Amino acid sequence: MSRDPAPAIERISLTLVDESRPTPPNGAYEGAPHRTLATIVSWPVRGPEVVGPMPLVVFATGYGGDSMNWSGLTDHWVRAGYVVAAPTFPLSCKDAPGGTSGTDLPSQPGDVAFVAREVLDRSAARDSEMFGLVDPDRVALAGKSFGAITVLEAGYNPAEQVPNIRAVIALTGMALEGAQFEAIGTPLLLAHGDEDALVPCSASRHVYERAQPPKFFLTLHGEDHLSAFHGGEAPAQVIVVETTVAFLDHYVSGEADALTRLQRIGDVPGVSTLAASP
Numbered sequence: 001m002s003r004d005p006a007p008a009i010e011r012i013s014l015t016l017v018d019e020s021r022p023t024p025p026n027g028a029y030e031g032a033p034h035r036t037l038a039t040i041v042s043w044p045v046r047g048p049e050v051v052g053p054m055p056l057v058v059f060a061t062g063y064g065g066d067s068m069n070w071s072g073l074t075d076h077w078v079r080a081g082y083v084v085a086a087p088t089f090p091l092s093c094k095d096a097p098g099g100t101s102g103t104d105l106p107s108q109p110g111d112v113a114f115v116a117r118e119v120l121d122r123s124a125a126r127d128s129e130m131f132g133l134v135d136p137d138r139v140a141l142a143g144k145s146f147g148a149i150t151v152l153e154a155g156y157n158p159a160e161q162v163p164n165i166r167a168v169i170a171l172t173g174m175a176l177e178g179a180q181f182e183a184i185g186t187p188l189l190l191a192h193g194d195e196d197a198l199v200p201c202s203a204s205r206h207v208y209e210r211a212q213p214p215k216f217f218l219t220l221h222g223e224d225h226l227s228a229f230h231g232g233e234a235p236a237q238v239i240v241v242e243t244t245v246a247f248l249d250h251y252v253s254g255e256a257d258a259l260t261r262l263q264r265i266g267d268v269p270g271v272s273t274l275a276a277s278p
Contacts, residue, residue: 007044009078012129014039014122016087018114021107023090027098035107037087039115040067042078043133053123053135055252057169058116059086060147060154063102064094070144072231076241077142082248083134085119087111092146108150109160112141116162140167140252142244144229145199148173152207156184167251169244172196172225174203175210185212187251191240193223213277214251216262218243220272235271243274 018035025031043054059074061067067086074084089111090096091104116139123134141162143151148170153160155168157178167187175181181188188211192204201219208217220228220236228236242265249258259278266274 007046007079009042009075010045011040011042014041014118016115016118018111021110021114024104024107025098026091026096026101026103029096029098035090035111035114037090037111037115038067039085039087039118041083041085041119041130042071042075043083044078044081052132053138054081054083054133055138055140055248056083056085056116056119056134057140057142057248057252058112058119058151059084060108060112060141060143060150061086061088061093062143062145062147063092064100065144065147066093066095070229070231073229073241073244074142074231076231076245077248080245080249081253083119085115087115102146105146105149108147109154109157109162112150112154113160113162137164138252139165140169140248141165142169142171143173144171145173145225149176152176152179155186155188156181156211158184167248169247170204170207171229171240172199172204173207174199175207179207181207181210181212183212185214187214187247189216189218189244189247191218191220191228191243193220193225193228193236195222196225198225208275215277216243216247216266217275218266218272219275221270235268239265239268239272 023032122128141151190204192201246262249255
């Protein structure tokens with residue numbers, strides 16, 4: 001993949017409305033017959049025209065989050081040549097009607113699938129400013145915390161599975177009962193701090209043990225639920241950026257040498273350990 005060393009980032013805000021599925025009541029909120037997903041799509045700019053098609057990553061944020069609260073990490077993916085589509089979920093977001101709630105989690109895998117379809121449709125439409133932006137054959141899912149649970153369902157629960165997904169990244173997540181890691185071999189990268197007091201590191205380890213290869217588990221030593229995932233310059237943050245980019249480069253973009261890079265950079269004494277079954 002040809003890359004500008006420091007491309008600019010273009011963003012577009014979309015209001016995506018899924019008329020086929022409802023938003024349930026939540027506290028004083030009466031619910032709605034549809035689901036509204038405010039979504040920000042970001043892509044690298046290398047000149048006056050869209051240079052595509054590029055791989056797509058649909059990113060699911062965590063509980064109480066929005067489209068941009070993990071952009072410090074996901075913007076690294078954008079600069080590496082990926083389009084990132086990040087929705088704000090209707091009821092688990094920070095300003096949800098009726099108050100932030102986790103009760104709508106079962107609907108979020110469907111939201112991820114809907115956002116993926118909508119972005120691909122716009123990329124295929126000649127009258128869209130996103131025309132030609134995304135390669136429909138190179139799509140990945142990624143999520144943080146509550147969003148990691150969401151994408152594990154969207155990737156490994158047959159009832160929720162998003163079709164034709166090349167890879168899944170789950171950061172500080174856990175699996176629900178419906179996920180069938182033993183039967184579905186979509187490439188998987190897990191990352192978790194071993195001092196996470198909110199979601200124990202053992203939750204990701206359990207997913208890794210169940211998953212079919214290719215699979216990778218990045219343990220971040222001394223890191224909590226948040227500290228390693230902001231995309232900054234701290235050693236653990238740099239490792240998360242570099243391992244996630246290398247994983248996407250190999251399993252989504254098809255770069256053969258990225259697998260060697262991934263395995264090399266994941267093990268740093270005192271900072272991280274990478275378990276791998278490629």
